[in-house]
Every structure is written in structure tokens, then in C-alpha cells.
Amino acid sequence: MIKQDPSQPDISVIVAIVDGGEALRTCLTALANQRGDYDVEVIVPFDQLSQEAAGMAEDFPDFRFLDLGVIAGNMVPQNALDLHRFWDIRRSEGIKVARGRLIGLVEDRGIPADNWIVSVIELQDQTGAAAVGGCADNGYDTIWNWAIHICDFGRYMAPVPTGEADFLSATNVCYLADTLHELRPLYENRFYEPSIHAALQAAGHKMVLSDHPRTTEYRPRIPTTTLALEWFHWGRKYARIRCGEISFGLRVFRAAVTPILPFVLFFRHLGNQRRKRIYLRKFWLASPLIFMIVSMWACGELVGYFQGEEPETL
Structure with missing residues (x-):
């Protein structure tokens, strides 16, 4: 070259x-x-x-x-x-x-x-x-x-x-x-x-x-409770960063709809795997844990929207 x-x-x-x-x-x-x-x-x-x-x-x-x-x-x-x-x-x-x-x-x-x-x-x-x-x-x-x-x-x-x-x-x-x-x-x-x-x-x-x-x-295995907290904190991080990028009204709206977010995320992941087809069986076998993960993410988002922007994370 x-x-x-x-x-x-x-x-x-x-x-x-x-x-x-x-x-x-x-x-x-x-x-x-x-x-x-x-x-x-x-x-x-x-x-x-x-x-x-x-x-x-x-x-x-x-x-x-x-x-x-x-x-x-x-x-x-x-x-x-x-x-x-x-x-x-x-x-x-x-x-x-x-x-x-x-x-x-x-x-x-x-x-x-x-x-x-x-x-x-x-x-x-x-x-x-x-x-x-x-x-x-x-x-x-x-x-x-x-x-x-x-x-x-x-x-x-x-x-x-x-x-x-x-x-x-x-x-x-x-x-x-x-x-x-x-x-x-x-x-x-x-x-x-x-x-x-x-x-x-x-x-x-x-x-x-x-x-x-x-x-x-090659993700090393950790206790499921630790995993749940991990995804909670990642959802919280996402929301706090988003708070610095969106209006107060949109922030309130996103917080209000977080109860349906686990279902939105779950079916989004399902849609991805249905389009790929290859891993659909793996998805269904793992679906209970997948739903737990997206639920913890949603809980983190909700808390993050209430906490608001965290300048140190930007």
C-alpha cells in the first residue's frame, strides 16, 4: 500500500x-x-x-x-x-x-x-x-x-x-x-x-x-443478580446521558412509558432474530433471561430520567 x-x-x-x-x-x-x-x-x-x-x-x-x-x-x-x-x-x-x-x-x-x-x-x-x-x-x-x-x-x-x-x-x-x-x-x-x-x-x-x-x-459468567444490577446501571447511564440531549418534556414522556419498555425491547430482539433466522431457537431458550435483562435496563432508564443529566458522564 x-x-x-x-x-x-x-x-x-x-x-x-x-x-x-x-x-x-x-x-x-x-x-x-x-x-x-x-x-x-x-x-x-x-x-x-x-x-x-x-x-x-x-x-x-x-x-x-x-x-x-x-x-x-x-x-x-x-x-x-x-x-x-x-x-x-x-x-x-x-x-x-x-x-x-x-x-x-x-x-x-x-x-x-x-x-x-x-x-x-x-x-x-x-x-x-x-x-x-x-x-x-x-x-x-x-x-x-x-x-x-x-x-x-x-x-x-x-x-x-x-x-x-x-x-x-x-x-x-x-x-x-x-x-x-x-x-x-x-x-x-x-x-x-x-x-x-x-x-x-x-x-x-x-x-x-x-x-x-x-x-x-467470550463473556465470562457472573452471578445473575450481578448481571441484573449491571444492566440496571447501563440503563441508568443511557438515560442520564439522554437527559442532556432531549427536552424536559421528552424526558418526562420517556419516563412515563418505561413500563412498556421491557416488552418493546424484548420484541425488538425477537424481530432481529426472526430476520436472521439462524439463532431463533437460541432466542427462545434464553427468552426468560432476556426478558429479565431488558426489564432491569428499563428500571435503570426510569431511575436515570428522574436523576437527570450527569455532566461527568458526558
Whole structure:
């Protein structure tokens, strides 16, 4: 590939540490063994909660391990929302130092296929999109994991025809660096992809989703009560961020209709799987847990709308 700037990598890949440990090592190994002819820099931001990453630097000498020191005010995470803050900050700081023409994001529990980098580069070059995203496969064939995967990645499950999309996942996405850097005020403190993607679309940029770039999610099992609280806090986060983007009247309306939200979300997931057809049996087997998850999300949304905007989350 001919480069206008030989010092600029074709792509910078930011690895968000979510699980750490062996999950991180497996993800980095997958990135070290990618196929294709390109220049890449892999950036692994770590902090006080993920110091084990520093011990892997000798095993991956070509990767950049970015020591962020103490972040998030040295807070001790108490819930899923607190943990997500660390993931968002790691992504943000990695993006700020990235040198590539493109900037790709993955997380350590989502193992990229051996052609992931080639796939995102080719997809971006072919479409000219400001952002391209791929699909996530479920790595654990259990009812528990299918429930989580359908709720978290239902619309990113293959098959997905290549085409323009309104949404992409921060676990499998690639941006034109120059375009993303123009939005730096939005990720100065934390990277929240819905806000980034809304800004891209508002500026007239195209986003493309395809099932060519693939990752496989290996979500470790946690107690169901912990899972329920996790989705409650994620729903609360979503609502509090939305409070800063919508009118007070719409906020009241959305709070008022949250009792029907679990049914809306459940049938939305069902519709996704009926269109894909492949995983419909998995959906029905996991349906009780799926309904519990979307119900906890709805409860979180309701609380978030009452709490209102939280500037620190933006």
C-alpha cells in the first residue's frame, strides 16, 4: 500500500481492557497474528485497575503499552457503571495518541478474526465511510451467554448485509482518524460511541456496518443478580446521558412509558432474530433471561430520567 506519509501507520488499534488477564493476552495474540500487508500500531492503555497489562509488554514488544497512571479520581468501582467509566477513559486516551490513518477499537473479551485488520481497512477504503463496523459472534454456547449476547450484540450478529447504518459497536469499529480527531471535545474525558456516531451523522458523514470484520465475544459468567444490577446501571447511564440531549418534556414522556419498555425491547430482539433466522431457537431458550435483562435496563432508564443529566458522564 502506497502511503503519503511513511511515518503514519495504516491503522492504529486501541485495545480496551475489560477483563484483563488471559482475556487480554488472547486478544493481543490474535492481533499479533493478523494476516495481511499493512503497517499497524496496537495501543494498550492501562491504569491502576489493570496493572497486569504492563507485565505483558515483554511478550508483545511491537505493541505500545500506554500507562495512564491513576484515572477516574482514583475511584474504587462499586458497580458496572463505575467500571464502564474506566473502559471509556482507556479508549479516549488511546485515541488521543493514535498515529494511524485509521483508528480501530476492540475490547479484550472480543477476539478479532485473523483477517480483522484487513477487513476494516478494505471496508473503509471501498466505502469511503467515516466509520465502519463489524459483527460479533458468541464464543460460549450456553443459554446464559446467548441471553447476554442477544441483548448486547443482537443487531451485530451475522448475517448482516454491508450497508449504511445508524449504529456501530465500540467493540468492533474503525474510524477515519482525521474525522474522529475533529470530534475530540466529545471524547476529551470519556469515549461514548452513541454521541460520537450521532455527531458524525449530524455532520453528514456515512457509517457502514458489515459482517466481514468479525470478533468473537467470550463473556465470562457472573452471578445473575450481578448481571441484573449491571444492566440496571447501563440503563441508568443511557438515560442520564439522554437527559442532556432531549427536552424536559421528552424526558418526562420517556419516563412515563418505561413500563412498556421491557416488552418493546424484548420484541425488538425477537424481530432481529426472526430476520436472521439462524439463532431463533437460541432466542427462545434464553427468552426468560432476556426478558429479565431488558426489564432491569428499563428500571435503570426510569431511575436515570428522574436523576437527570450527569455532566461527568458526558
